[in-house]
Amino acid sequence: MKKISILLLLFVSLLGVFLICARSFSLLNQDNALLLPVVPPNLNAQISPSEVFVSPAVPILMYHHIQDYPYGKDLSSVSIFVSPANFEAQLNWLALNNFQTVDLSYFQNPTRISGKPIVLTFDDGYQDAYDQVFPMLRKYGFAATFYLITDNIDKPGFLSTKEILEMQAGGMTFGSHSLSHPNLTEISEQQAEQEIYTSKKVLEKTTGRQVVDFCYPGGKLNQNAINIAANSGYQTAVTTSNQINLGKTDLLQLNRLDIENETRFENLPALKSL
Ligand SMILES: [Zn+2]
Incomplete structure (x- = not known):
């Protein structure tokens, strides 16, 4: 024993x-x-689409300018202007209907939140993002993702580095919208790599943060652009495909609802039904 x-x-x-x-x-x-050692991305490696799939149904809204349409300007770009008054009416509707803004990381890591998740995005980094959008979002306790054309940072009419840092400190997120806003389907593969990968590095230097969100300029993309975005280390990329993200959605081809000056959220089926 x-x-x-x-x-x-x-x-x-x-x-x-x-x-x-x-x-x-x-x-x-x-x-x-x-x-x-950190291995630099292999820009030529092929990725399997199954690596980038998620499934929550979350609307992503697409905005450009928030300002009154310039008097006397021809109507060619009227669709990308929303007046500050209508923008505020839209935010007010979201608040009244219990929407809560999330950033694009929500698609990978959905967290429990008290409201209905929605992503607000603003393309091109215009000056009105700081003058109009930022104060209005703060008023409603909302946040958004701003896609910047990195060659235009600090140029007249576009966000300055100082404004970007102030907005970032106020909870806003910045993604890349390429170096110079080309049509990615009409340039060489090497140029596309520059536009997608180098703009990420430039923006990371400007913001001091990792940049993981990309926006295809003009909504133009092909498989090559998607592969370069994946291999550059982006976790999400948005298109201009005017739909809600339902069911299985490719994180590198996220749809966005095009919001225009006349858009009334109470009449938008994609939002009303949520
Ligand atoms: Zn753009």
């Missing part, structure tokens, strides 16, 4: 030592993994 107890004690002790060793070894491995 005594022998059995000693053997049992020995066995338990050995098991303890084994477990401690195994745990230390695995921790050591994790630490070592952190020390490995």
